Every structure is written in C-alpha cells, then in structure tokens.
Amino acid sequence: MTAAKKDGGMRKEYSPDLIADLEKKYPGLEVKVHAPRRVYLTIDRALAHDLAQYLFEIKKCRFSIATGIDTRRGIEIIYNFSHDASGTYYNVKTVAPKDDLSIKSLTDFLPAANWIEREIHELLGVDFIGHPNLAPLLTPDDWPDTAYPLRRDYEDKQR
Amino acid sequence: MKRIIPIGPYHPLQEEPEFFKLIVEGEKVIDMEINLGYNHRGHEYLATTMTYDQVPFLVERICGICSDSHPYAYVMAVEDAWKIKAPPRAQYIRTIVAELERLHSHFLWVGLAGHFIGYNTVWMWVWRYREPILDLFELIMGNRNHYAVNKVAGARRDILPEDFPRIEKVLNEVEKKAELFTKAVLDDPVIRARLEGVGILPKADAIAYGVLGPTARASGCAIDVRKDDPYDAYDKIDWNTIVFNEGDVLAKAKVRLLECFESIKIIRQCLKQMPDGPIEERIAEIPVGEGIGRHEAPRGEVFHYVRSDGSNMPVRHKIRAPSYMNIPSNVVAVKGYSIADAALVLAAVDPCYCCTERTAVYVDGKKKFSGLDLLKLSWQKTEKIKKRYGNQLYRTLSGT
Amino acid sequence: MGNVKLWGLKKSPWVFHVAAASCNNCDIEILDVLTPRWDVERFGIVLVGSPRHADALLVTGVLNKKSLPRVLRVYEQTPKPCLVIGVGTCACNCHMFEHSYTAVGTYDKHIPVDVYIPGCPPKPEAIIMGVVKALKRL
Numbered sequence: 001m002t003a004a005k006k007d008g009g010m011r012k013e014y015s016p017d018l019i020a021d022l023e024k025k026y027p028g029l030e031v032k033v034h035a036p037r038r039v040y041l042t043i044d045r046a047l048a049h050d051l052a053q054y055l056f057e058i059k060k061c062r063f064s065i066a067t068g069i070d071t072r073r074g075i076e077i078i079y080n081f082s083h084d085a086s087g088t089y090y091n092v093k094t095v096a097p098k099d100d101l102s103i104k105s106l107t108d109f110l111p112a113a114n115w116i117e118r119e120i121h122e123l124l125g126v127d128f129i130g131h132p133n134l135a136p137l138l139t140p141d142d143w144p145d146t147a148y149p150l151r152r153d154y155e156d157k158q159r
Numbered sequence: 160m161k162r163i164i165p166i167g168p169y170h171p172l173q174e175e176p177e178f179f180k181l182i183v184e185g186e187k188v189i190d191m192e193i194n195l196g197y198n199h200r201g202h203e204y205l206a207t208t209m210t211y212d213q214v215p216f217l218v219e220r221i222c223g224i225c226s227d228s229h230p231y232a233y234v235m236a237v238e239d240a241w242k243i244k245a246p247p248r249a250q251y252i253r254t255i256v257a258e259l260e261r262l263h264s265h266f267l268w269v270g271l272a273g274h275f276i277g278y279n280t281v282w283m284w285v286w287r288y289r290e291p292i293l294d295l296f297e298l299i300m301g302n303r304n305h306y307a308v309n310k311v312a313g314a315r316r317d318i319l320p321e322d323f324p325r326i327e328k329v330l331n332e333v334e335k336k337a338e339l340f341t342k343a344v345l346d347d348p349v350i351r352a353r354l355e356g357v358g359i360l361p362k363a364d365a366i367a368y369g370v371l372g373p374t375a376r377a378s379g380c381a382i383d384v385r386k387d388d389p390y391d392a393y394d395k396i397d398w399n400t401i402v403f404n405e406g407d408v409l410a411k412a413k414v415r416l417l418e419c420f421e422s423i424k425i426i427r428q429c430l431k432q433m434p435d436g437p438i439e440e441r442i443a444e445i446p447v448g449e450g451i452g453r454h455e456a457p458r459g460e461v462f463h464y465v466r467s468d469g470s471n472m473p474v475r476h477k478i479r480a481p482s483y484m485n486i487p488s489n490v491v492a493v494k495g496y497s498i499a500d501a502a503l504v505l506a507a508v509d510p511c512y513c514c515t516e517r518t519a520v521y522v523d524g525k526k527k528f529s530g531l532d533l534l535k536l537s538w539q540k541t542e543k544i545k546k547r548y549g550n551q552l553y554r555t556l557s558g559t
Numbered sequence: 560m561g562n563v564k565l566w567g568l569k570k571s572p573w574v575f576h577v578a579a580a581s582c583n584n585c586d587i588e589i590l591d592v593l594t595p596r597w598d599v600e601r602f603g604i605v606l607v608g609s610p611r612h613a614d615a616l617l618v619t620g621v622l623n624k625k626s627l628p629r630v631l632r633v634y635e636q637t638p639k640p641c642l643v644i645g646v647g648t649c650a651c652n653c654h655m656f657e658h659s660y661t662a663v664g665t666y667d668k669h670i671p672v673d674v675y676i677p678g679c680p681p682k683p684e685a686i687i688m689g690v691v692k693a694l695k696r697l
Contacts, residue, residue, distance in 0.1 A: 012387075012388070012389065034239075034448075034449075034450075035239060035242070037388055038239060038450070038451055040449075062366070062369055062382070063369045064369065064460070064462055064479070064484075065462055065477070065479040065483070065484075067464050067475070067477040069466065069474075069475045078464070080451070080462065080464070082387075082460075084382045084387045085387070086387075087384075087387040087388030087389070088388075089388075089451050091451070110367070111367050111368050111487070112367065112368050112369035112484060112487075114487065115483065115487060116479075116483075123203075136196075137195055137196065138195060138196045138199040139196065139199070139624075139625075139661075140196060140623075140624040140625040140661075141625075142624075143624070149201065149204055149660045150203060150204060154660070156660050196625045197579075197580060197623075197625050197626045197629075198580045198581070198620075198623075199580065199623060199625065199661055200580050200621055200623060200656045200659050200661060200662075201656070201659035201660050201661050201662075204659060204660060205655065205656065205658065205659055208658065216655070217655055220582045220584075220654070220655070220679070221582060222582055222583065223581075223582040223583045223584025223585070223586075223587060223680065224583060224584070224587065226582070226584065267587070283594055283595055286590075286591065286594040286595075287594055287595045287596060290591075290594075290596055303588075303680075303682065304584045304587070304588070304680055305584060305679055305680070531608050
C-alpha cells in the first residue's frame, strides 16, 4: 500500500518540510523515518517538553499517548503525537537516566497528558516535574511505593 | 401512572467508593473527580510473557464490546514493526469484521442511552435487533463475541462465498431497523429535549483533551483513522466520515446512528470487491524493530505500540484504548448541567460501560446519591418532559 | 424461615450481578439474557439493584486487588442462603490473567461458589442452564 493519497490536498505521508523545520529548530535532533507515516524523533530530555509543545501548538499535532519503556540506558519515554491531516505519527523519544528518573510534565499546556503521566509514574517510577497530582491511577491503595510492575527487574514477591 | 421497572442496573459494587465523584451545588454539577483501577488486570505486563501469536487472544479480552479493535491494532503494530503486510483477501475480511463490530457496538450504545433516559423499550428493541449481527459473527467466525479474526499478517478464518447471501440478508434487516431507530430517536420531542444542548464539549476542549471517535466528531473535529491513516480495505472503497459541530449528547447520538449506515455501505462494497487468494502470510524470521498500529474502533482510535528484539515475545507492548482519552473530558462536559443529566452525559462518550458504574454524588459533603439514584433522577426528568410533549416514541417504533 | 426463603429462591430467584475486573462480555451476555430473545423475566428471574435483595450472585470477571474487598463486602451483605454462580472462564479459573501482578486467585479461594459456567463468554443459553442447574441443587 503506497502512502501517498490525496485527501483535501494533503498527502498521506510525513512532511519533509515539517522535519526540516524541526531540524533547524533543534540541532541535536535525530530523525528516523521508519515508514511513510511513522517518524521517530530522538531528543535530549531537557528539550523534550519544548519539542512536544511545538508539535502540539505550532504544528497542530494531536497528543495520542505516551509510552514508557525500561531499557538499559534508563526509562525511555516516547510521546506519540498524531498529525491527523497527513495521518502521520511523530513520536518524540527521550531517555530519563536511572540515577535521575525525572522529566518535565506536559500538563502545563496539555490536559490530555494528565492520566498517562500518572500511569507511567506508578508503573515505572518516573517523576513528572510540575504535574498537579501524581497520585496512582491504576494500582490499589495499598500497593507498595517501590514496586514498579513494568520494570524489567520487577519481582512479584507474592509468588 | 407510576411504573416500576424491574430491571436492575448493571452497576456492580455500586455502594462502593466513587468512580465518578460529582461535586454539586444545588441542582448543578460544579466539578468531578474520577477514580480508576478496579478493572486493571495488567495486560501490558502479561503481553511480554506471551508469544506474538498468543497476544491477540489476550488483548481481545481488554474489552468485550470492541473486542476486535484491540487485536486489529496490535497485529497492525507488529506488521508495522516487521514491515510486512497481510494478503489482500485477509485485509477485506478484517475490514468486514471490524465494521460489523461497529454496527453491534453502536446499537448497544443506543440501547443503553435509551435505558439511561428511561425508555427501556428502546433498550429491549435495539438489543433485540443486535442479535442477528451476533448470529452472523457466530456463523462466520465461530463466536458471538471475541471473534478472534486477527492474526499477524493475515486473518484466522475465511468468509466463505456461500455465507455472503446470509450476510446480505442480515445487513438489509439491520439497515431497516437502523432507519427506524434513527427516525424514532431524532424526531421524538422528548428525546430531543433530553439530549439536545446537554453535555456540550467545546471543540477547543476536545483538542486539549485529545478526545477521539464519535466524541470528537460530534464536537467538530473531523478525525477518523480510517480516513487519516488508511489501512486494509478502507481506502479502496467509498464512504463518508460523519461530523457534527454542536458537541452535545444529541450530536454524539447522531454521529453513531449515521455511522451505522456508512458501515453497512462499507461491508457491502467489501463483499463485492473481495479478491480471491490466501488469507495468511508465513513469517520466516522476526526482525528487531518497533511499530505503531491504530484502528478506528467504535469508540475512537485504538493505539498499540510494539517493540521487538528478535525473540518470539514482545519486549514492550503499549495499549491505549480510546476511552482513556475520552473519559477525562467528562470533567468539562458534565459541569454546569443538572444532576439528572449526569448519568446520560457520562455515558455519552460510550465508555466500556464498566466505567460508568459506581457513580456517586456529594451535595455539600452530606447527602450521597449512588449510580442507581442518578439513573432514577434521569428517568424522573424524562417523565416530566413526557407530560409536556406526550409519549409518541412507542407509536413511532411500532409503526402506528 | 429458611424454608420460605428457599422456596422463594427456587421459584423466582432475584439475582445481583457483581463484576470484578471484567472485560464486560459476560456482563453483556447476562443482560442479553433479559432481552426479548431469551427473556428470563418471564421465569421470575429478576436483576435487582442491591445485594440485600438478592438470592443469587452472578459473579463475572477476574478478582484483582482493588476489587476484592468490595466483592467480599457484597457477599457479606447478601442474605444467606444465597447461590454464587461464576459466569465465564475468568470467574472459573482466572483465564489468562492468573500471572498478572494484580491477581489474587479465583473466586472460590475467597467465597464459596456453587456453579461454574465456563465460556468466553458463555452463550446466554449456557447461562440459563447454569442458573437452572444451580436451582436444582437446592
């Protein structure tokens, strides 16, 4: 299936102009085009909030969700933004190192990020600085503070 | 005449701590808190303990009503990660099953909306006419729900040509009933009075909360994964996205009812255009990579992300159901409206209904209403409105 | 008094539906049993709004840590004798959620279950048969 499909004038694939704008604004950005409508943008943790705000407010991308993954380098966080007019997912990837598991929260401009940051906090242990209420979302009230189920070294002590 | 409706709520554990806590002043809702976690079973964790072929069975059981959407998005995530495609016939089969699911899910919602405003007859009628669709699933896929048609790079079962006439027959029947319900619901003055102007979600809030599906399309956001990021058969056939601008419960109802007709259109074209050929691809090796799959479920965009490291189990599987984005927007949609409308507004985003249980309301911290109490308030409001307009709905439904 | 309750239970069981962590398919099939095609209300089987009025509990879904205390409280509030009917494979044996970090075991580890209706979801005919078998046991 080819990616290019005209629908109201917008091609159904990623926009090289958008990528060029981003590369100009963020010189350290790594761009990987995995498929015509799947783009991964790796950036430093300090700039992730800025890039996310730029994609949401200037480039009119919709915040879809965020994904947290436990890796050797630290907890990788991917902010998944969807540019609906072209059907492309622009995914902002960044890593919070294990010795400093924190990142700036997106909730100051994005109410949609509220729940998922709570979820990543309780399941992976990342602190979102500036979040109004990082209370657990899914786990029960008596869940121990230091048990992070989605970490690779999580051991269910009950078994 | 007072009627006692002997049908209990499907609100389990309703005496318990609040799922939706509505803060009320007088008759108006001024704020809302949401409490989750009762349904958490750990799918993302379990998916990393199963092979790629076992995961569709796991994710099907995230939700029983849209049980095709999650495996569909999952297999497309894996296909994106491994850069493979399903054969054309399998693509059409998957599309047909997905649209049949949209039909039965929207009918289900219309029935529940009828129950919430006190028209239990609507509930019974609409669910009665949902049954032929479920019978069809049993015929072509083997189960009324949890049909398990999606497989990485293929479909698990073929739709045989000898079943096409039966599918056509059911579609004709369903189309006639959908026309009847649309007319009955949209032309009835009592239902309009209950749904119109209630629970409005403005477009700016719809964008800020990232809402999806009919909830977004009723607020003027023309987003639909099937058009934006086409997959399988959706860009090979002709159909329309339904969008309204009002953002109230009536607009959401209209989107869902009119989408039923589009689904029927899609299925008919798929049956005509379906090519012959195999329905699965064999996969020789599992590459390393990550992929995103998405599907327009009846409630909105389902998002799955899969990361593979070359082994036969996923390293990470992220699942995001549309209700996750839609439910928080209720905080905006329910404020400023009366308690009697609360049950309906909360249900209008069509959450997997276990989410609308255990609603409780606090009035000045003292009096407490349960989910059933909210329903009863809603029914009482309908009775008052019926006195003003008369009760025409049953006449319309029965054709008199 | 016990005999009167038993007689009432057999003739017209009032049923309360409890779902722990359920995908809702079994719950919808239970509601389907009320719709015109099967219409069990003509047999006197009625879904009630409170466990205090119930003769039988239909339990669905997998028990998890957050819902366990609530399910136990509902069971305590149901006047005895009461039947507990586990609907669906999740209620019978945790299905595929047995190894989750939120799992607390099957229902019968915590409350006595009288009848198990397997299926994912069990067809409405199977649910009716399960309830009838439960009533025959009395």
